[in-house]
Amino acid sequence: MALPNRLLIFLPLLATIFSKTLSYYISEKDNLMFPFTCSAPEHKTCNSTLYHISKGHTKEQISSFYSVNTSQIKPIIHAKTLDYLISVPCGCKNVSGTQGYFYDTSYQVQSGDILVNVTNDIYSGQAWEVEGEEDYFVPGELFPVHLLCGCPDVNSQVVVTYTVQDHDTLSGIASLLSARLKGFENMNARLIENPTYIDIGWVLFVPMEKSGITSSTKGNRHKLMIVIIGILSFVTLVLLVALIVFLLRQKRGHDFTEEDPKAVSKTLSSTRTASLQKQYNIEDMTGFESERPVIFSLEEVEEATAGFNESRKIGEGGYGKVYFGVLGDQEVAIKKMKSNKSKEFFAELKVLCRIHHINVVELLGYASGDDHLYLVYEFIQKGSLNEHLHDPLLKGHQPLSWAARAQIALNTARGIEYIHDHTKARYVHRDIKTSNILLDEGLRAKVADFGLVKLVERTGDEDFIATRLVGTPGYLPPESVRELQMTSKSDVFAFGVVLAELITGQRALIRDNQEPSRMKSLISLVYEIFRDDDPENALEPLVDGNLKGNYPMEEVYKMAEISEWCLNEDPVNRPEMRETIGTLSQILVSSIEWEASLGGNSQVFSGLFNGR
Structure with missing residues (x-):
C-alpha cells in the first residue's frame, strides 16, 4: 500500500508538468502563424493566393479541396518540385473570436483521416485551428476549413500565403514569388524578429508584385545616370570635334597616303x-x-x-x-x-x-x-544525349524519365529554332544528332558542334547545293542524299530522328533482325508505325523499355506525330522548327503534371521555365 500512496502524492506534480509541457507546445504551434489583420468585417475583400505544397494530388483533387476551378490553379517550380499557386477570394472575418483575413472551404472527411494530416498534407499547414474542431471531424461529414489569406494596401501586389519548407530562406522565397525583401519582412514583423532565421512550418504572407519586381529607386538612379551620361557625351563630342579640327589643320600640306587610321584602331x-x-x-x-x-x-x-x-x-x-x-x-x-x-x-x-x-x-x-x-x-556536365539514351547503364547513367525526354525535345527545338529564325543571318546546322546535343546538370539540352554550319539567305529560295555529302547517316533527308540539297528543313528532318530516338531509345541506324548484315533506319520504323491502321497501338511496343512502362501514352503519341511530321519526305510538307515549339511545350507540362500525380520528383523541374 505504501507504493500506491507515494504514486498518489506524485500524480498532481506529474499532471502539472504535463499541463505546462502541453501548453508550451500549443503556444509554440500557435506562434507558427498569425492571421493577416483587418480592421472590421466590412473591410475590403480581394483576390489572394494560397501556395499549395504538392503531395502528389492531381489538379482536379486540389480544385475539390479548395473549392475552386482548375483555371485558378497555376503550377510553380520550387526546388525541383512542382507546387501550385491557387487564386481565391479573401475577406475580413471573425473566426471563433479571431479577427483576420480568411478564405473558407470545406473538406469531405474520409474514413481513416487524421485532422493534423489533412491540414498539413492537403492545406499545407495554412488552416486556422479552432477550439473543439476535432468534434466536427467525422467521416462522411463536411469539415469547415479556414485558410489564412491577406489583402495588400496597394493594387500592384497580391498576398501569397506561404508555408516555409526545408532549406528555404527569406531572400529565396522573395525571389521565387517576385516580392521585395523589405516589404516581405515588414509584412511578417510579428513572426520574423531575426531575418536570418525562419523555421519549417511557419506561415508567412508574401507581397507578390503582379508585374514582377521593379525598383523606383533604381529607376531614379537610372534616369540620373542617363542625364550624366548625356552631359558627358556632349562634352566629349565637343572636345572630339575640336581635336579633329586641330589635327586636320596640322595635317594640311602633308601626304594623304598614310595608313588608314581605322586599321590602326582595330582591336x-x-x-x-x-x-x-x-x-x-x-x-x-x-x-x-x-x-x-x-x-x-x-x-x-x-x-x-x-x-x-x-x-x-x-x-x-x-x-x-x-x-x-x-x-x-x-x-x-x-x-x-x-x-x-x-x-x-x-x-x-x-x-x-x-x-x-x-x-x-x-x-x-x-x-x-x-x-x-x-x-x-x-563545360556541359552530363555529356551527350546519345550516352543517356543508348545503353545508359553501361555508360554510368540512369535511364532518362519520360518528363526529362520531353524537356530535352523542347530545349533542342528551341536551340535549333533560334539559329533558324532569331539571328541576323539564318544558319543551317547540318549535323543535328543525339551526340551533338549536350545535357547540363538540370538535364537542359544545348545544341553543340557547329563545324558543318552553313549560312543561308533569308529569301524565298534559301536552298543551297553542297559540294559534297555532309552530315551523319541515319539523319540525312532524301533531298540531301539525292541532290546534295541543304536547307533549314534538313535540320527539321534530323530533329524528327532525334524525337524518334527519345521515344524508342533506339539508334538512328539499327541492325535488321531478319538480316543481321543489313542496317535499318529508325526513319523507316516511324513510317511503318503511321502506315498502320492503329498507329498508337503500333507505337506502344516500340517505346523505350528503359522507361519500364512509366510514361503517359497520349503524350508519347503526340511526340511521335511531331516526329512523323518532321520526317516527311517532301521538305515543303515539313514544319518550321517554330511550329513544333507549342505542342512540345504542352507535352512537357502535361508530362510533368502526369509524373507529379504519381508522386514523382523529376530532375527536369529546374529547367521547365528556362529558355526562350
Whole structure:
C-alpha cells in the first residue's frame, strides 16, 4: 500500500508538468502563424493566393479541396518540385473570436483521416485551428476549413500565403514569388524578429508584385545616370570635334597616303582574327568581330588540360579531340583541331560568336599555335544525349524519365529554332544528332558542334547545293542524299530522328533482325508505325523499355506525330522548327503534371521555365 500512496502524492506534480509541457507546445504551434489583420468585417475583400505544397494530388483533387476551378490553379517550380499557386477570394472575418483575413472551404472527411494530416498534407499547414474542431471531424461529414489569406494596401501586389519548407530562406522565397525583401519582412514583423532565421512550418504572407519586381529607386538612379551620361557625351563630342579640327589643320600640306587610321584602331581581337584568317587562307570572315569570345594563349589552354593529357579527353570526332580543362576557376571543354581543319574551325567560330542562347552551347574563346586550332566552350556536365539514351547503364547513367525526354525535345527545338529564325543571318546546322546535343546538370539540352554550319539567305529560295555529302547517316533527308540539297528543313528532318530516338531509345541506324548484315533506319520504323491502321497501338511496343512502362501514352503519341511530321519526305510538307515549339511545350507540362500525380520528383523541374 505504501507504493500506491507515494504514486498518489506524485500524480498532481506529474499532471502539472504535463499541463505546462502541453501548453508550451500549443503556444509554440500557435506562434507558427498569425492571421493577416483587418480592421472590421466590412473591410475590403480581394483576390489572394494560397501556395499549395504538392503531395502528389492531381489538379482536379486540389480544385475539390479548395473549392475552386482548375483555371485558378497555376503550377510553380520550387526546388525541383512542382507546387501550385491557387487564386481565391479573401475577406475580413471573425473566426471563433479571431479577427483576420480568411478564405473558407470545406473538406469531405474520409474514413481513416487524421485532422493534423489533412491540414498539413492537403492545406499545407495554412488552416486556422479552432477550439473543439476535432468534434466536427467525422467521416462522411463536411469539415469547415479556414485558410489564412491577406489583402495588400496597394493594387500592384497580391498576398501569397506561404508555408516555409526545408532549406528555404527569406531572400529565396522573395525571389521565387517576385516580392521585395523589405516589404516581405515588414509584412511578417510579428513572426520574423531575426531575418536570418525562419523555421519549417511557419506561415508567412508574401507581397507578390503582379508585374514582377521593379525598383523606383533604381529607376531614379537610372534616369540620373542617363542625364550624366548625356552631359558627358556632349562634352566629349565637343572636345572630339575640336581635336579633329586641330589635327586636320596640322595635317594640311602633308601626304594623304598614310595608313588608314581605322586599321590602326582595330582591336587586338580583330587583328589576331585577321592574322589567323591570313595564316589559314580563309576568305569569308565578313562581320566576324565579336566582343564575347576571349583569345587565349597556347600556354593557357595547355595548362588548362595538363598538356592535353589523354586522361582529360572527353570526346573525339572527325574534326578533332575534345578535352576537359579548367581556366581560372571555370570548367571548360577545349576542342583541339588540326590546322587543316581551319574551314570547320572558322565556321564554328563565326556562328558561335553571334549566337547566345540558353539552348546553344556557349563559346568562351579560342586559341591557335603549334599547328593546331583550339575552341574553348563552357563545360556541359552530363555529356551527350546519345550516352543517356543508348545503353545508359553501361555508360554510368540512369535511364532518362519520360518528363526529362520531353524537356530535352523542347530545349533542342528551341536551340535549333533560334539559329533558324532569331539571328541576323539564318544558319543551317547540318549535323543535328543525339551526340551533338549536350545535357547540363538540370538535364537542359544545348545544341553543340557547329563545324558543318552553313549560312543561308533569308529569301524565298534559301536552298543551297553542297559540294559534297555532309552530315551523319541515319539523319540525312532524301533531298540531301539525292541532290546534295541543304536547307533549314534538313535540320527539321534530323530533329524528327532525334524525337524518334527519345521515344524508342533506339539508334538512328539499327541492325535488321531478319538480316543481321543489313542496317535499318529508325526513319523507316516511324513510317511503318503511321502506315498502320492503329498507329498508337503500333507505337506502344516500340517505346523505350528503359522507361519500364512509366510514361503517359497520349503524350508519347503526340511526340511521335511531331516526329512523323518532321520526317516527311517532301521538305515543303515539313514544319518550321517554330511550329513544333507549342505542342512540345504542352507535352512537357502535361508530362510533368502526369509524373507529379504519381508522386514523382523529376530532375527536369529546374529547367521547365528556362529558355526562350
